[in-house]
Amino acid sequence: MDFSYTQEEEMFRKRLNEFLDKELTEEIARQNWEDLGVGPEAREFSRKLYENGFLGLPWPKEYGGQELSPTYDFILIDELGKRWGAHVPLDVGYTMTGHTILRRGSEEMKKEFLPKIIRGEIEFGLGYTEPNAGSDLASMMMKAEEKDDYYLINGQKTFNTESHYADYHWLAARTELDPDKPKHRGISLFIVDQRSPGITIRPLITMSGERTNEVFYDDVKVPKDRMVGEKNKGFYYMMEAIDSERNHVFVPARLWPIVNDMISYVKATEYNGKLLSDDPQIQSKLAQMIIDLEVAQVLADNARWLELNELPMTMEPEITKLVVSELEQRMVDDAMQILGLYGQLEEGSKWAPLRGRIEWYYLHSFLPTIGAGTSEVGRNVIAQRGLGLPRG
Amino acid sequence: MDFNFTDEQKMLRESARGFCEDKSPMSFVLEMEEDEKGYTPELWKGMAELGWMGLVIPEEYGGVGMSFMDLIVLLEEMGRVCLPGPFFSTVVLGGLTILEGGNESQKNEFLPKIANGDIILSFALAEPSSTQYDPSLIEVTATAEQDRFIIDGTKLFVSDANVADYIICAARTQGEPASKDGITLFFVDAKSPGIKCSLLKTVAGDKQCEVIFDKVVVSEENVLGEVNGGWFVIEKILQKAAVAKCAEMVGGGQKVLEMAVEYAKQRVQFGKLIGTFQAVQHHCANMAIALQGSKFITYKAGWMLSEGVPCAMQVSAAKAWTSEAYKKLVILGHQIFAGTGFMAEHEMPMYSRRARAAELAFGDANYYRKMVAQDIGLAPRS
Structure with missing residues (x-):
């Protein structure tokens, strides 16, 4: 066992924090965290991340990366997360679709998209969920009919969060239209x-x-070379990516701002002539947050370690997702x-305390236990894939 | 970052698993709960022959010279079968305390004997006034008298004092009852005149004792560490003891989860395996979450202690989380086994009784939340 980072990794972290002190503002951080749309400042910040050597380190050199350990990307998202819950501004491309393009895309596709993803220049919107395909994603109905040199696509997606500012739609659609074939x-x-x-x-607000x-989609023509990998394999590509996506999206560090804000609040706020920080009940609540975050972090570290060593993951990223979302x-x-x-x-x-951030987090906290798969489906995955219990 | 165990640790685990399963089936554990001593000399000898008592004792003192992290692996396997006996008292509380606080002649005299399995140790800390866990609340006095000390007072929850050859006793040599200054550790021969030991009846059937010290005379040579400087040693040992206890809980929790999953794959109700029901699957998933969190925070704290990295926060997180998680694991395990698991002869009660004892040992979640609050500057340090 070894729970430490290498000297190079710690140096990277230090250099990164010096950069973030100067360049990352609350406004940029919140544009992503709150899905407000990524504005020009955030896109500029994204490009600077790359120019200063903080983005793209684990990626292959031929597409603009440095072929270093994926640990560098995890350090990046941890350090960003500690500041107002920030993320890589164009995170869907960088932490999700880019990996699938690298694994499954054609060489032309890699050459076209990966350099722009690694340089933080383009963003994707995920097009998975449909009105009748939520937790049961395989039931999606969006139809892609094969024509001469294109697919003709018709149907509806919903809860596609980045689509109003993304450059590309990462679309899952049905290409096998025979209802007797497995969905x-x-x-x-x-x-x-x-x-x-x-x-x-x-828009949906x-x-x-x-x-x-x-x-x-109303008779949208998509060139055939824009299909990712093989026909009818899309569901498998989505599933093989899901663990890594969880590792990059459910980041315990993004909850530190809540704890830090609350600690400063109770140390500065009085009730009945005494500081709130003197109240044992309040002390206990804040201490439990820190204990839970320590555990969430080491759970995340374990799942990430499995990923970066290409070891099998059955339930580990799902556990991190459940722990982080329910902890929020x-x-x-x-x-x-x-x-x-x-x-x-x-x-x-x-009179709003802490700039109203906690009130916003309250409203937000209903999402993580639903988004990217509900907690209930997650527990099914842990039980069936992780523990080997039989399907009902 | 590396979550792999070393080859030595894997071998240690494998041999410990075999030995523990073979020598300590449930029938033996239940028998030892009723037994006055709570262990058998044969089992003790077998463990000593495997080098377990000397595992973390350096080779120069007759030990194997392995690390605290290695000990974590061994304790996990012991917790898996609820292995009875005075190993924890002798090695974790006794051996590590001598290593930390003992002088060269004490180390030379006692560590080889521990490594050989020749002596059993016990650690006397808590007292009747500790109605809340507070290791610095020491009222038992040790009064200096020429070249010796006279110890007076009552210690409680002293594990394995009934079979111990020596008791390490924390006594007050100066200062107020709750002060961390003025505590001294004494290495006391358990057969000294004035020591009276009686067994308490506990939920886990382990051997915790009341030990009365009635004007017990101890030579000044038997002070462990500095006079009035005992807290320095106690604090370090309690960090290790808390994480070592977590390791036992992780082992027990792992076994409870495995048993519950196995049962859910076999038990049929309403014409179906109960493991196909989502309610049962979600119980199992919640058990897995509780266990994984316990495991990795315990390994992290254990590794940091092993490497000598300051880790008060991780120790607190480990003991707070794992204590709660083990209780959750046994509660859910009982739900899955239902009526059959409520029977005294079933494995489940063996674990659920120990989950409670382990929670209380070396501080529960409430205690460690207080520690964390102090560490982040919310509460004044006691």
């Missing part, structure tokens, strides 16, 4: 230019103010209780 063996993945004629994007989208709910609940009546005040309101 999960009839899906293919496509990279679709979001400016293609026939695409309509309509979440309870915590994020924008997500419905995306409609508990932490926010405790934080709200500590804030008392003030906890209900929104950002921008008179």
Whole structure:
């Protein structure tokens, strides 16, 4: 066992933090965390990350990377996360679709997309969920018919979160239309230019103010060379990517800002002539947050270690996802209780404590236990794939 | 970062698993719960022959010279079968304390005997006034008298004092009862006149004792570490003891999860394997989450202690999380085994009784939350 980082990795972390002190603002961080849309400053920040040698380190040299350990990407997302919950600004391309392109894409596709992903220049929107295909993703109905040199695509996607600012749609659609064939063996993945004629994007606004989208395809023509990998293998590509995606998205470090904000609040706020930090109940709540975060971090470290050593992952990333998402709910609940009546005040309101951040987190905290698979489906995965219990 | 065990650790685990399963089936554990001594000399000898008592004792003192992390692996296997006996008291609380606080002549005299399995040790810390776990609350006094000390007072929850050859006793040589200054550790012959030991009846059937020290005379040569400087040693030992206890809990938790999953794959109700029901699957998933968290935070804290890296926060997180997680594991395990698991002769009660004892040993989650609060500057240091 060894729980330390190498000297080079620690140097990278130090250099990165010096850079972030100067370059990362709360506004940029929140554009991504709150899915507000990635504006020019965030895109500029993204390019600077690459120019200063913080983005793309683990990627192959031929596409602009340095072929170093994936640990560098994990350090990057940890250090970003500690600052207002920030992420790599164009994170869907960088932490999700890029990996599948590298694994499954044609050489032309890799040459076209990977350098831009690694340089932090382009973003993708995930096009998986449909109104009747949520947890049961294999039931998707979006139809891609093979024509001469293109696919003709029709149907509807929903909760496609990045689509209003992404450059490309990472689309899963049905290419095997025979209803007697197994559902999960009839899906293919496509990279679709979001400016293609026939695409309509309509906003859906979440309870915590994020924008997500419905995306409609009406006779959209997608060139055949924009299919990722082989036809009808899309569902498998989605599943083989899911563990790594969890490792990159459910990042315990992104919850530190809540704890740090709350610690400064209780140290500076009085009740009845005493600081809140003197109240044993409040001490206990905050201590439990830190204990849970320590454990979440080492769970994440374990799942990441499996990934970067290409060892089998059965339930580890799913466990991290469950722990991190349910921890956010508990932490926010405790934080709200500590804030008392003030906890209900929104950002921008008179008297709002901690700039209303905890109130926003409360609203947000309903998402992580649902997004990217509900906690219930996650527990099925742990039981069946991890522990070998039989399917019902 | 590396989550692999070394080849030596893998071998140690394999041999420990074989030995423990062979020598300590449930029938033996239950028998030892009823037994006055709580262990058998044959088992003790067998463990000594495998080098377990000397595992973390350096070779120069007759030990094997392995690390604290190696000991974690061994304790995990012991926890898996609820191995009875005074190993924890002798090696973790006794051996490590002598290594940490003992002078050269004490190390030379006692460490080889521990390594050989020739002596059994016990550590007397808690007292009747410790109605909440507080290792610095020491009222038992040791009064200096020329070249000796006279120890007076009552110690409680002293594990394995009933069979110990020596008791390490934390006594107050100066200062107020809850002060960390003025505590001294004494290495006391358990047969000294004035020592009276009686067994307490505990939930886990382990051998915890009341030990009364009635004007017990101890030579100043038997002070471990500095006079009035005992806390320095106690604090370090309790960190290791807490994480060592976590390792036992991880081993027990692993076994409980395996048993529950196995049962869910065989038991049929409503014409189906109960393991196909989502309610049962989710119980098992929750057990796996509780276990994985316990495992890796224990390994991390154990590794940091092994490497000598400061890790108060990780120790607190390990003992707080693992204590709660083990309870969760046994509660869910009982739900899956239902009525059959409620029977005294079933394996489940053996684990659920120990989950409670292990939670209470060396501080529960409440205690470690207080420690964390102090470490982040919310509460004044006690």
